[in-house]
Amino acid sequence: MPISPENLTKIENFIRKTMRKKKVPGLSIGIIQGDKVLHARGYGYRDLEKGHSMTADTLIGIASVTKSITAFAIMKLVQEGKLSLEESVATYLSRPPFSNHPEIKLKHLLSHSSGIPAADAQLAQMFYNLGDFKNIYPVATKDDFFYHIGAPDDYNLFKPEEKFFYNNDMFTCLGFIIENITGKKYSEYIQELIFEPLQIKRATFSKEEYDQDPLNDKIVGYLPKTQDGKQSLRRVNLSMYEFLQAPGGLNISANDMLKYAQLILNRGKWDGKEILTEEMFSKLWDPIISCPYGLTPEGKYALGWVIDDSYLGTKLVHHGGGLGTSCTSLILAPDLNLGIYVGQNSCNVSPSIIARYALAIILGKDPHQELKELQVEPILDEIQGKYYAPHDLYSAEILLEGGVLWAKLQIDDGSLKFPLIPKDILNLTFTLGLAQLPPVPKIQFYRDNNTGKISSVTYDRYLYIKN
Numbered sequence: 001m002p003i004s005p006e007n008l009t010k011i012e013n014f015i016r017k018t019m020r021k022k023k024v025p026g027l028s029i030g031i032i033q034g035d036k037v038l039h040a041r042g043y044g045y046r047d048l049e050k051g052h053s054m055t056a057d058t059l060i061g062i063a064s065v066t067k068s069i070t071a072f073a074i075m076k077l078v079q080e081g082k083l084s085l086e087e088s089v090a091t092y093l094s095r096p097p098f099s100n101h102p103e104i105k106l107k108h109l110l111s112h113s114s115g116i117p118a119a120d121a122q123l124a125q126m127f128y129n130l131g132d133f134k135n136i137y138p139v140a141t142k143d144d145f146f147y148h149i150g151a152p153d154d155y156n157l158f159k160p161e162e163k164f165f166y167n168n169d170m171f172t173c174l175g176f177i178i179e180n181i182t183g184k185k186y187s188e189y190i191q192e193l194i195f196e197p198l199q200i201k202r203a204t205f206s207k208e209e210y211d212q213d214p215l216n217d218k219i220v221g222y223l224p225k226t227q228d229g230k231q232s233l234r235r236v237n238l239s240m241y242e243f244l245q246a247p248g249g250l251n252i253s254a255n256d257m258l259k260y261a262q263l264i265l266n267r268g269k270w271d272g273k274e275i276l277t278e279e280m281f282s283k284l285w286d287p288i289i290s291c292p293y294g295l296t297p298e299g300k301y302a303l304g305w306v307i308d309d310s311y312l313g314t315k316l317v318h319h320g321g322g323l324g325t326s327c328t329s330l331i332l333a334p335d336l337n338l339g340i341y342v343g344q345n346s347c348n349v350s351p352s353i354i355a356r357y358a359l360a361i362i363l364g365k366d367p368h369q370e371l372k373e374l375q376v377e378p379i380l381d382e383i384q385g386k387y388y389a390p391h392d393l394y395s396a397e398i399l400l401e402g403g404v405l406w407a408k409l410q411i412d413d414g415s416l417k418f419p420l421i422p423k424d425i426l427n428l429t430f431t432l433g434l435a436q437l438p439p440v441p442k443i444q445f446y447r448d449n450n451t452g453k454i455s456s457v458t459y460d461r462y463l464y465i466k467n
Helices: 005-022 063-079 106-110 121-129 142-150 168-182 186-195 207-211 242-248 254-265 278-284 351-362 372-383
Strands: 026-033 036-047 221-227 230-236 306-311 314-322 327-333 338-344 385-388 395-401 404-411 414-424 429-432 442-447 454-459 462-466
Touching: 005 026, 005 036, 005 351, 026 254, 026 351, 036 254, 063 106, 063 168, 063 186, 063 242, 063 254, 063 278, 063 314, 063 327, 106 168, 121 142, 121 168, 121 242, 142 168, 168 186, 168 242, 186 242, 254 327, 254 338, 314 351, 327 351, 338 351, 351 372, 372 454, 395 454, 395 462, 404 429, 404 454
Parallel strands: none
Antiparallel strands: 026 036, 026 338, 221 230, 306 314, 314 327, 327 338, 385 395, 385 462, 395 404, 404 414, 414 429, 429 442, 442 454, 454 462
């Protein structure tokens, strides 16, 4: 299934258009089918100030895509009889919250189904690296870490597999278990298990190794900021530290991510050798619990992977990740033996959209018809602005702030401000986010019959014309 020059042009045009619009400094993409790399390259800058370009060898923090690697490592230890998915976590970590909740099993940590809500112990250092000191809590040591996640036991209200709580701290605990069982550092075990057999050279968990990268081909991270009413970027420190490693600490190139994708598409086999048996590998993709991160309402979380049985007509196994300074997406279509990876040095746009755009093109589908985000975003852009009632007596302003769509309305009772809740966004119908019983007030936008552009909006007894 080679990518035709025409289709590759479509994918690259979309990448560049998205980067310009969303202010993404740099992006790398890799597409593989079987053992054949269909496309791998970088776009834009890995370092804006120095003018260094992004390449397919640029080191990028893949954040939570690392969880699939941690899950692979756990299954290898299960295969060797050193762990059991059905064993209580307390067997391996005999301290709260596990010692007082023996019903929590290893498989529950891997699937975010432990019932333990996030306390974000492992995120503290990342916040501080990014200059965010709103919350100060002591998690500098492993004892600090366990006290932080074990102390608020009155928040553990759900039984395992009863409630999905995405919990990075539980994957940090999986890293501790790997270290306890193997007697090696988490990073050393992953190096031996995956990187060495796959001949992955451009990958590290270490800040020191990252800083001393012999190719000096690594990203600078950028966070969005607002300056003079316009979105801009600011350069920030990258996050690399012990507690982040197992849930999201790997920095790797697109070219080497494709090797990992090939290992997974080959169901744990590499170069004719079986790193993970078929029995163990199949458990990685066994759905455990419904989750909100699927691409369909039926999306499930398995062991370090999200599973959608049918998206664009094919099964997808995928995971995304974000560290603020970098965002990534890895999408696998196992029935097609196809993998797509996208990494960025900002999180101004979801890399999953770009990966799925490429997937749709490869499948011969129209992304603008298949990806709802591509239909919705232009509508959200178009409806924003100021509208005026007759004689400019009142005004209505629609604006997007912090990812929330707001309506600022002037009526005879004064000024109102409410969040807008999409009811039927493709038909331009919204409701006001009010805490009241139905019927909830509705806002309806209309298009001009001649131009097709949004020209007016109605609320209650009022009609406002767009300026």
